[in-house]
Amino acid sequence: MSSVEERSAQILELLHIHSRVRVADLAARFSVSPVTVRTDLALLEQRGLVQRVHGGAALPDDLPREGSFDARLRASVPVKRAIARVAAQMVSDGDAIALDSSTSAYYVAEALVDRRGLTVVTNGLRVAEMLAARSGTTVVMPGGVVRPLSQSLVGDFGAFITQRGRLSLGFFGARAVSPELGYLEVNPDEAAVKRAFVAACDRVVVVFDSAKSGSFGLVPFTTPGQSCTAITDGGATPEFADALRAAQQHVVVVPVPAEDLSA
Numbered sequence: 001m002s003s004v005e006e007r008s009a010q011i012l013e014l015l016h017i018h019s020r021v022r023v024a025d026l027a028a029r030f031s032v033s034p035v036t037v038r039t040d041l042a043l044l045e046q047r048g049l050v051q052r053v054h055g056g057a058a059l060p061d062d063l064p065r066e067g068s069f070d071a072r073l074r075a076s077v078p079v080k081r082a083i084a085r086v087a088a089q090m091v092s093d094g095d096a097i098a099l100d101s102s103t104s105a106y107y108v109a110e111a112l113v114d115r116r117g118l119t120v121v122t123n124g125l126r127v128a129e130m131l132a133a134r135s136g137t138t139v140v141m142p143g144g145v146v147r148p149l150s151q152s153l154v155g156d157f158g159a160f161i162t163q164r165g166r167l168s169l170g171f172f173g174a175r176a177v178s179p180e181l182g183y184l185e186v187n188p189d190e191a192a193v194k195r196a197f198v199a200a201c202d203r204v205v206v207v208f209d210s211a212k213s214g215s216f217g218l219v220p221f222t223t224p225g226q227s228c229t230a231i232t233d234g235g236a237t238p239e240f241a242d243a244l245r246a247a248q249q250h251v252v253v254v255p256v257p258a259e260d261l262s263a
Contacts, residue, residue, distance in 0.1 A: 002030050002031075002032070004040060004043070005188070005218065005219070006188055007026075007030050007032075007037075007040050008040060008043070008044060008218060009186060009187055009188045009218050009219060010029075010030075010187075010188075011026065011040065011041070011044065011050070011057070012044070012049060012050075012186055012218070013149075013186060013187050014026075015050065015057065015058070015059045016059070016149075016186075017149060019058060019059060020053070020056060020057070020058045021056050021057055021058075022055055022056040023037045023038060023041070023055060023056050024055070025056075026040075026056075041056075041057045044057070045057070048060065068149060069103065069126060069149070069150055069151040072103045073103045073106060073126075075103075076209045076211070077107075078256055079209045079210075079233045079235075079256050080103065080104055080107045080207075080209060081107050081110075081111075082233065082254050082255075082256045083104065083107070083207050083208075083209070083231050083232065083233060083254050084104070084107035084108045084110065084111045084207065085111050086231055086252060086254050087108045087111070087171055087205060087207050087231050088108060088111035088112050090169060090203075090205065090229075091112055091115060091118070091169060092115075093115055093116040093117050093118070094116070094117040094118070095115075095118060095119070095168045095169060096118075096119040096120075096121070096165075096166075096167050096168055097118070097119070097120055097121070097167055097168060097169040097170060097171065097201075098120070098121045098122065098167050098169070098170035098171070098172075098197040098200065098201055099120055099121075099122045099124060099127050099170075099171050100122070100123060100124060100152075100170075100171070100172045100173060100190075100193070100194055100197060101122070101123050101124030101125070101126075101127065101150055101151060101152030101153075101190070101193075102124070102172065102173025102174075102207075103173065104171075104173035104207040104208060104209070105122075105124060105127060105171050105172065105173055105207065106124065106126055106127050106130065108171045108207060109122075109124075109127045109130055109131050110130065112131075112135070112137070113130075113131070113134045113135040113137075114135070115135070115137070116136065117136075118135070118136075118137045118138070119137070119138045119140065120137050120138070120139050120140065121140045121141075121142075121161065121164070121167060121197070121200075122139065122140075122141060123141065123142060123144065123152050123153045123154065123157070123193050123197075124151065124152055125146070125151045125152060125153065126151045128141055140164070141153065142155065142157040142160040142161070143155065143160075144157065144193075145189075147187075147189070147190070150187075150190065152190065152193075153193075154187075154189035154190060154192070154193055155189075155193075156192075157193055157196045157197075158196045158199070161196050161197065161199075161200045162199075162200060164200075166200060166201075166202055167197075167200050167201045167202065168201070168202050168203065169201060169202070169203050169205060170197050170198060170200070170201035170203070170204050170205065171205050171206075171207055172194055172197070172198070172204065172205070172206050172207070172221070173206070173207060173208060174206055174208045174212055174221075175212065176212055177206070177208055177212050177213055177230070177232075177244075179240070179243035179244050179246065179247045179249075180247075181220055182220045182221075182222045182223075182224065182226070182247075183206050183220065183221055183222050183228070184218060184219060184220050184221070185218070185219050185220075185221055186218050186219070187219070188218075188219050191219035191220070191221045192221075194221035195221045195222075198221060198222060198226075203229065204222065204226070204228040204229070205228065205229045205230075205231060206222075206228050206229070206230050206231070207231045207232075208230070208231075208232055209232065209233055209235070210232050210233050210234070210235030210236040210240075211235070212232075213232075213236055213237075213240045225248065227248045227249060227250065228249055228250070229249070229250045229251075229252065230244055230249045230250065230251045230252070231252045231254060232251070232252075232253060232254065233253070233254050233255075233256050234253055234254065234255050234256060236253060241253060
């Protein structure tokens with residue numbers, strides 16, 4: 001039987017795709033009773049994440065949708081590219097690194113196309129496609145199940161990754177960032193992939209635009225107290241950056257030139 005956390009994450013993902021869900025469909029999907037589904041929806045509604053409607057639930061009008069990969073790739077491009085340029089400076093020729101399937105990681109990959117002898121392990125379909133087309137990078141992908149919305153592969157990648165040795169660096173996007181809870185995803189399958197990558201990396205770098213500091217996430221992909229490098233933009237408040245540092249995170253705030261923002 002699925003847990004409340006797993007069901008909640010899948011309900012939210014379904015809502016981001018379809019906008020509405022039905023109790024009967026969810027009960028069949030999770031092999032639970034309609035009463036259990038209604039309880040799950042009530043808990044999500046209390047947190048402001050869903051709006052219950054007759055026979056099911058919908059996303060509140062003020063809650064942002066996940067959106068397709070292409071839609072997210074077009075959002076905050078100057079900010080993501082500025083962050084990516086700083087992140088790419090951490091990578092040397094010949095490194096073996098991990099890149100997840102996020103749009104932030106895509107822009108890191110874009111900033112690395114001139115590196116020589118690079119090996120990239122990724123579950124991002126678009127990351128792999130771009131690196132294969134535009135660079136001499138050796139791209140390694142685990143087998144898995146395709147998530148069309150995120151253009152990613154998900155699955156049990158732990159053994160696949162650990163059998164191939166250590167990675168010097170890993171770059172990860174996040175759906176939400178919290179000084180108290182860490183770096184989070186909405187989808188549990190995506191979070192599981194990130195955790196497997198994180199466990200294989202000597203250094204973990206989370207790249208995210210400052211809007212993620214106020215976003216919602218459900219499943220953490222780093223362990224409590226794990227020290228990471230957080231690279232974000234100047235839209236992050238000093239209070240937020242200080243709170244991350246107090247949580248033992250190394251914070252890099254990237255200024256975004258005004259001419260980039262107006263481009």
